[in-house]
Amino acid sequence: MFKQLSLLLLVVQLIARSTAVVKFENLNYELNKDFMHGNIFIKSQNDKYSFGADVEMTKKIEGSVIVTPVLQHLVKDEYHTMLNIDLDTCKVDPLMSENSIVRTIAKESTKFVNFSLMCPYNPGRYLLNDFTLDSESPLLKLIPNGKYKMQLSATHYPTPDSSPIPLFKYSIDFELFHGKS
Numbered sequence: 001m002f003k004q005l006s007l008l009l010l011v012v013q014l015i016a017r018s019t020a021v022v023k024f025e026n027l028n029y030e031l032n033k034d035f036m037h038g039n040i041f042i043k044s045q046n047d048k049y050s051f052g053a054d055v056e057m058t059k060k061i062e063g064s065v066i067v068t069p070v071l072q073h074l075v076k077d078e079y080h081t082m083l084n085i086d087l088d089t090c091k092v093d094p095l096m097s098e099n100s101i102v103r104t105i106a107k108e109s110t111k112f113v114n115f116s117l118m119c120p121y122n123p124g125r126y127l128l129n130d131f132t133l134d135s136e137s138p139l140l141k142l143i144p145n146g147k148y149k150m151q152l153s154a155t156h157y158p159t160p161d162s163s164p165i166p167l168f169k170y171s172i173d174f175e176l177f178h179g180k181s
């Protein structure tokens with residue numbers, strides 16, 4: 001009886017874990033060809049959406065890199081900004097950010113990337129493998145169900161007084177729909 005119950009619990013957990021809770025769409029991106037080339041893409045399979053990137057960095061990037069995530073929530077046809085912050089990834093690891101949304105997205109991302117989020121960024125192949133969110137994701141505790149626009153841009157300053165060099169930017173829409181809430 002106990003064995004059956006724990007088996008049942010395991011099955012319920014596995015189902016809950018694999019429940020799709022996010023849908024990605026409207027991806028736009030630009031890469032600075034002097035530093036990198038590659039693809040950023042959305043995949044969908046059996047209603048399960050994921051987001052990926054396969055980018056080859058051709059030059060070492062160090063000095064200062066300002067990464068700016070912007071997260072907007074669509075409420076009654078209007079976008080409300082939930083996050084708009086400059087992160088210097090050569091100074092602070094996004095995993096240590098004081099902002100809990102940044103920290104949580106960074107922590108989720110490390111499960112899907114094969115590189116460090118902190119600079120320096122050495123030449124090589126950078127992969128983001130099928131980033132998705134499941135019903136267990138801690139991000140779901142921080143942001144409610146609904147439609148969002150997420151933008152991420154990165155600007156490089158090789159030296160403190162150099163003029164800004166745009167490295168990349170992308171914008172993606174996503175919808176969260178987790179059962180409980």
Ligand SMILES: *[C@@H]1O[C@H](CO)[C@@H](O)[C@H](O)[C@H]1NC(C)=O
Nearest residue numbers: 113114115116124125126127
């Ligand atoms: C990431 O994985 C790719 C493919 O296996 C590999 O070529 C690349 O060197 C890896 N990148 C890093 C930073 O480890």
